[in-house]
Amino acid sequence: MDYPAALAYLLAPTDPGKPVVARPDARQNLPRMRRLLDLLGAPDRRYPSVVVAGTKGKGSTAAILAALLRAAGLRVGLYSQPHLHDYRERIRIDGLPIAPADLVTGVARLQPAVAALADTPALGQTSTYDLGTALALDHFGAAGIDIAVLEIGLGGRYDSVNTVTPLVSVITAISLDHTAVLGDTIEQIASEKAGIIKPCVPVVAQRQRPAAAAVLAQTAAAQAAPLHWADDLVTVAPAPAQPDPLTGTQTLTIAPAPPYSALATLPLLGQFQHANVAAALGAALLLAEGGHVALSPDVISRGLAAARWPGRLEIVRRDPLTIVDGAHNADSAAQLRRALADLFPDRPLTLILGTSLDKDLPGIAAALVPAAARLVLTVSSHPRSAPLDLLHRATDPHAVPTTDTPNIPAALARAAALAPPGGLIVATGSLFIVADARAALGLAAAVAV
Structure with missing residues (x-):
């Protein structure tokens, strides 16, 4: 079997042209994944993990958490989705x-286990x-990683990644998206995200809207899972002196409990990244308390400086100045608008806009x-790209x-x-618009982070 055949095997079960909808057998996702992983020798139980939803x-x-853990000297697996240019980006080590x-x-290794699962x-x-989740978890086990950072793909409760019991669960900002699958209210979506909360496993959550916060708090209490709001653990603020945004960086002051306070450069633009840094650092602090990682101001500074996540407020061309961003719901579009006004207040905006069929087009446009x-x-x-009409x-x-225009190059x-x-x-x-733009500008090589 060569690489194209292996990739075709992974992609065969899914029609990319069909919209994402709720599966009637979603409750079988976790038992099915557990059985598949057990047939592979339970690789997910060979190393500790952190699961991230939102x-x-x-x-x-x-990505920020993985960079922090690497800076502390750990061998880190990162599973994320979707990819920008190459399927292999979903499964990374260091x-x-x-x-x-x-x-x-x-x-x-996967094929015999899948065949046995058919019984x-x-x-x-x-x-x-x-298949991709099992491949990632098995690859991490075979490679002997020290810890994995696993991003939930969709929702949380019935996501295949939720088969894993982590050391820490992380929940980022919750808003309306994938409503055909997760529900059309904040409470419903929060309930699905809260499905990753495991008995007695600590949770780090970004500050939420009151309705979402209530759901997270109720779920954590029911599971006897300690719930930590990230901004209670870590204060992340812009440093008084900031670099030119054209450098693609910002400088942050980090103020968790001593002795971890630090000044750090983050090569990701936008104040919305402050909450992501706080969530990642909050998880790292809990891991340090448990003896799973050794943190210091130097580790924090080096880790944040090494963080990469292409396609999010990313400068991809200097002349004319061009930025790509994967905003794909109304909330993230509003965050993007605020970031542009903050970083580039005097530059007239030419907006290239395209989105997917299942997204809130009126909300993004507004x-x-x-x-x-x-x-x-x-x-x-x-x-699944939305047509021009x-x-x-x-x-x-x-x-x-x-x-x-008919396509991104045009x-x-x-x-x-x-x-x-x-x-x-x-x-x-x-992110499909982002990927096409990066490819058109010669940036389509498989992305390392």
Whole structure:
């Protein structure tokens, strides 16, 4: 078996063109994954883990935590999704994507276990996500990592990653997204995210809206799981002197309990990253209290300086200045607008916008389009990309001069022609838009973090 065949095996169960919907057999996800992992020799029980869930910021938080743990000298596995350019980005050890040969070897180990699982049809069919999760956990076990940071893919309660019992659970900001699967209220979505809370396992959560906070608190109490609000554990604030945002960095003051206070440079823009840093550091502090990692101000500074998470307020071109961001719901779009106003207040905005069919197009448009001097609508190469007519329905009411383009390369070229000297181009609306923009600008190699 070669790499293309191994990748085809992983992707075969899923049609990428179909929208994400609730599976009627979702309750079988965890028993099915547990059985699959046991058939592989229970690799998830060979190393400790941290599980990260949330609507926004979970990828950044997981990457920041992994960088902190690496700076402390640990060998760290990071499982995240989706990838930007290469499936291998989902499975990383010490920041590097799984090698093609290792992916082939892992799939060869996986196939007999999947075949044996078929003998228990009541557990349901394995999904592409099941296969990728099992592959990641098995690869980490075979590689002898010290600890894994595992990002929940969707929701929490019935996510395959939730099969793992971690040392610490982390929950980032909760907002409306994937409503067809998780529910259409904050309380419903919070309940699904809170499904990762395990008996007696400590939880670090970002500060939430009152309705979501109440759900997390009730669930943690029912599970006898200590609940720590991240901003109670760690204060993260901008340092008085800040670098030029064109460097792609910001300087932070970190004030957890002594002796861990530090001054650190973070190569991720946006004040919204402060909450992600607090959540990651809060989890690291709990791990340190348990003797699982040795922290110091130097470790914190080096770890934050090494954190990478492409596609989030990322500068990808200098002339004309171009930024990509994966904002894909109304809340994250509003955060992006505030960040742009804070970082680049005097630059006229040319907005490249495209999104996926299952997203809140009116909410995203309302948050971003009024801030733009001109709008370039486009579609990504992904089959679930929203067509131009749907984008127009959401954006036309805002009366911003608009140009249609058939793809991201054309959108980037048109935006460059439209943007005035000293202007700013931002491509956003989905990670598929981000991936296509990075690829069009020659940044499509498998991303290390």
